[in-house]
Amino acid sequence: MTLTGTTLEDKLTAVNRRRSVVSRYLGHRSLMIGAGGLSLLLLLAIFAPLVTWHDPYLQDLANRRIPPIWHAWFYGNDKAVWTHLLGTDPLGRDYFTRLVYGARISLFVGFSVVLISSIIGTTLGILAGYFGGRIDTFISFIVTTRLAMPVVLVALAVVAIFDGSLQVVILVLGFLLWDRFAVVMRSVTLQVKSQEYVAAAKAVGCSNLRIIMTEIMPNIANSLIIVASIEMAVAILYEASLSFLGLGVQPPLPSWGLMLAEARPEIFFAAWMITLPGIALFMLVLFINLLGDGIRDVTAPGGRA
């Protein structure tokens, strides 16, 4: 180790480091599965009208409760047809089409809720971590209060007041699910704050706002993405639960939770109607979690809990 490293060597290590970051992302199996699966679902959701020619709302009472195509193979059920790949629901709507359009709702809920909750939580977390003292005590109190309130109960009560709709569900969840952002951002901000470059910025006379925007924010971005992935999965599951209970997204929208509720009376005759939306939810949440876990592994190998 000499203090006067040649510039060429410095450049080479810099190049190597950048290449190794890219290869760390590409080489991480679960991250690639998560990213790949999620992009596939995103594309399916965005190009839903191109993926399927059926209308998710069109009822066809002559073709109700058609079983999925594999019932023709394994059970010799001649009602199953290729034009309704995954069958039809009790109102004769194509199940595959409703599942594909349902991905739109889940993804939209996931992204919008995280947008709202990350803004609230990150603001509170940074303020608490950066200023400390009384502000920190006060914000910690708000966070504890929020944690003491049962999410499902409060969400149900609010949705009952304003009547269920996509917007209400998103707003309620957005205003309830910011706690993890606040807690994590607070502790990360505390770590960053004690770094020398923050002290340097202070010594130069930068304003608090400038320090937060240019020194703190870029350094907490990784943690923000990781928490966002967790909360997105949580929000999607909560939307499904609320819709399942009848106090979320309302019919005839093809929310996966609502589809499960509509399939519940069919449990004795057509259990596949319950199986399919659940698998869809499972895959979406799994891909988001894998992506989040992967990003955490790559950016903070020691921070796995």
Add this chain to the structure above:
Amino acid sequence: MVGILVLMAVAVITFALTNAAIDPASAIAGDSASAQDIQTIRELYGFDRPLYMQFASWAQDMVAGDFGQSYRQRRPAIDVVLERLPVTMTLGLTAFLLALVVAIPLGIVAGLRPNSWIDRLALGFAVLGQAIPNFWFALMGMVIFSVNLQILPVSGSESWQNFVLPSIALAYYAVPTMMRLTRAGIIDVMQSDYIRTARAKGLRPAKIVLKHALRNAILPLVSVAAVQLGMMLGGSVVIETIFAMQGIGYLAWESITMSDPPVVQAIVLIVASFYVLLTFAADIINAWLDPRLRAR
């Protein structure tokens, strides 16, 4: 101290929410009531007073354990809730113990041999398990065990068989988090100096793990487990509703859909006090496990 402040804040929010929800007078009077009836009820119950005065008298009664009359059942809301509590308690405690019994041994085994096949298997199950919505898990359990095999009842809460599926559905969701925390704790602790000393002394590996390592390894688990227990004792609305179990989760859903604010308020505040009490308990347990924390 902070706990009491938190409960007060929760009380204010609950009161504001449920009062914005519905006109209590017309809820009590029913659909066929005339405007005159509603006015009479409004004066009788004191709904014509300003909101802050209503809140003051509500809070005063609440401290004395009186949450008001249930609109639907015409008897004290607290009685309605307490009657439903045993089912939820049984369900919550069973699920919690089940989760601990699965998660801690699995976490220890995985943590002792990081990256071994058993560790990978456990982590794989954790990742898969975390992605399965618990109400779908419950429904699938119903399809398999109640509809196809017909060995477990579909709904109700009369016999022990009714509790099997709901407690598993409630428990499995907590397992991945608890398992990961135990695993991380064990990995961390096994590298510490005092474990090396214990090994050098020639203690049996089982004694090292169970007596020396576990105590420190589960420190982070305690506070998370306390929150999980609080959630389970608060009654899972979704699971109880699916299985039509007569617990407070199902009661909450009924009371919200049939507008019965006093019962909803009572449930929210009881669940919030569980949370406050349990986080307090977690601090005490941690102080007992780790004497270093007592100094603070």
